Amino acid sequence: DPFQADPVRDPRFIVHTDKPRNAEPPNEELLREFRTSNEMFYIRNHMWVPVVDEKKADEEYALTVELPDGETKRYTLGELKAKFPTHKVTAVLQCSGNRRNDMTRHAGKTNGLQWGVGAIGNAEWEGVRLADVLADAGLVVSDPRVATRKSSQANNGEEDPRLMHVQFSGLEAYGASIPLSKALDPMGDVILAYGMNGKTLPRDHGFPLRAIVPGNVAARSVKWLSKIVIADEESTSQWQRRDYKSFGPNEGANPDWDRSKSIQEMPVTSAITGVWVGECVRKGKAPSWANNRQNGRGVVDVAAVERVIGYTPPPDPTSTTIPCKPCPDQTPPAEPVAIQGYAYSGGGRAIARVDVSLDGGKTWDQAELVDDCSPNAPESNNTNCHGNKNWSWTRWRYTGQLPVIPIPPSTLSQGGEQQDKKFCTTLVVKATDEAYNSQPETHKGIYNVRGNLATAWHRVRICPSC
Numbered sequence: 137d138p139f140q141a142d143p144v145r146d147p148r149f150i151v152h153t154d155k156p157r158n159a160e161p162p163n164e165e166l167l168r169e170f171r172t173s174n175e176m177f178y179i180r181n182h183m184w185v186p187v188v189d190e191k192k193a194d195e196e197y198a199l200t201v202e203l204p205d206g207e208t209k210r211y212t213l214g215e216l217k218a219k220f221p222t223h224k225v226t227a228v229l230q231c232s233g234n235r236r237n238d239m240t241r242h243a244g245k246t247n248g249l250q251w252g253v254g255a256i257g258n259a260e261w262e263g264v265r266l267a268d269v270l271a272d273a274g275l276v277v278s279d280p281r282v283a284t285r286k287s288s289q290a291n292n293g294e295e296d297p298r299l300m301h302v303q304f305s306g307l308e309a310y311g312a313s314i315p316l317s318k319a320l321d322p323m324g325d326v327i328l329a330y331g332m333n334g335k336t337l338p339r340d341h342g343f344p345l346r347a348i349v350p351g352n353v354a355a356r357s358v359k360w361l362s363k364i365v366i367a368d369e370e371s372t373s374q375w376q377r378r379d380y381k382s383f384g385p386n387e388g389a390n391p392d393w394d395r396s397k398s399i400q401e402m403p404v405t406s407a408i409t410g411v412w413v414g415e416c417v418r419k420g421k422a423p424s425w426a427n428n429r430q431n432g433r434g435v436v437d438v439a440a441v442e443r444v445i446g447y448t449p450p451p452d453p454t455s456t457t458i459p460c461k462p463c464p465d466q467t468p469p470a471e472p473v474a475i476q477g478y479a480y481s482g483g484g485r486a487i488a489r490v491d492v493s494l495d496g497g498k499t500w501d502q503a504e505l506v507d508d509c510s511p512n513a514p515e516s517n518n519t520n521c522h523g524n525k526n527w528s529w530t531r532w533r534y535t536g537q538l539p540v541i542p543i544p545p546s547t548l549s550q551g552g553e554q555q556d557k558k559f560c561t562t563l564v565v566k567a568t569d570e571a572y573n574s575q576p577e578t579h580k581g582i583y584n585v586r587g588n589l590a591t592a593w594h595r596v597r598i599c600p601s602c
């Protein structure tokens with residue numbers, strides 16, 4: 137059993153498969169901090185976790201770099217650490233399958249792990265710049281701004297980084313690639329990481345060495361990195377040529393794998409990860425920010441709310457019903473509601489705004505974006521968002537009043553008995569990035585059989601009843 141040496145994992149995880157381990161944190165853990173803890177960072181393993189002796193790793197673990205002419209250079213982990221400057225990057229890793237269960241529910245059957253909103257995490261990664269290593273290994277490249285082809289006279293036969301690829305291989309046989317231009321982009325922050333949130337990279341996340349490709353799909357951030365090849369084609373692995381591609385709704389179960397581009401930079405997405413209604417807000421069970429925050433609709437007067445409704449979202453917050461209590465009349469009063477979540481866009485694009493609707497998309501308001509990244513960020517604990525671009529997620533918060541929805545006559549009591557008086561409403565979130573990219577309204581139009589890039593507006597239907 138190759139899995140028997142796998143590490144012990146946190147029992148709080150929602151486990152999708154055990155061997156190999158694929159697991160996401162429950163919502164209440166997902167957004168606890170700006171940086172996801174090493175213990176609760178989602179795990180996406182295609183195989184077992186390779187065993188590397190921690191004590192001998194510096195001397196014995198080695199990375200091989202192969203250049204286009206076939207020349208290779210070998211670096212032990214210790215040499216990498218000693219030879220190159222340390223570089224820190226705070227970046228999201230997000231699986232292309234994040235929110236896949238949402239697409240399945242709203243648009244049809246998809247193949248793949250049915251992730252909720254937790255196949256994403258944000259961490260501070262520490263390592264050495266890939267570009268430094270490649271230069272040391274002897275890679276000579278033409279100026280990326282010069283549009284010349286490989287081996288053309290104009291660039292003296294040097295490689296054109298836009299047409300070349302960096303192929304990564306992991307110890308267990310997983311492989312993927314990125315364009316060389318991303319690896320060499322001085323603003324791109326691609327690193328070979330050995331540290332995560334100030335600690336040694338955990339085994340599940342690639343110990344002792346992994347690629348970190350900020351802004352790109354996490355499938356390219358190859359763990360247990362043992363070999364790098366600079367080549368004039370993408371990695372030939374199935375994870376490059378098949379699995380991590382997206383398709384159109386027309387393409388069905390057998391899409392044209394070759395015609396579709398492999399996913400690199402991620403599109404904009406967002407999700408609701410916490411909802412507190414009524415009592416939870418009033419009695420302070422909601423996070424402290426939920427009290428007396430000013431949003432578009434004004435300060436929530438939580439003390440004025442007499443009725444008692446508590447709600448903590450289940451792991452998959454797409455639909456839930458709050459247990460019924462006897463109803464004083466036919467119309468529930470407005471309830472205070474507090475909502476939180478994340479928004480993220482690939483390519484280092486900042487989140488420009490997050491729009492929230494409490495009535496299924498009829499009316500909208502703007503959420504407060506949490507300031508985690510400015511030098512004086514109040515809640516960042518002096519976290520710096522290390523790196524040249526916006527590689528981190530943006531946490532957002534919203535407080536408001538749930539709309540008053542009359543009880544439909546069909547649910548009113550028959551013969552004097554009170555029954556099932558539910559007032560359902562759908563909370564919706566959508567984000568816009570700095571390039572004004574926004575999320576599609578539904579999953580129908582972006583349906584693909586792989587269930588990749590499920591980025592439609594995130595909806596959570598809640599039914600507080602009285």
Ligand code: MTE
Nearest residue numbers: 178179180181182231306310354355358359
């Ligand atoms: N690297 C190796 N060697 N093996 C893998 O199975 N999974 C990839 C990527 N790198 C994988 C890998 C995928 S699909 C994702 S989403 C991320 O690692 C997950 O990283 P994490 O487990 O640290 O969250």
Ligand code: MO
Nearest residue numbers: 180231232355
């Ligand atoms: Mo993934």
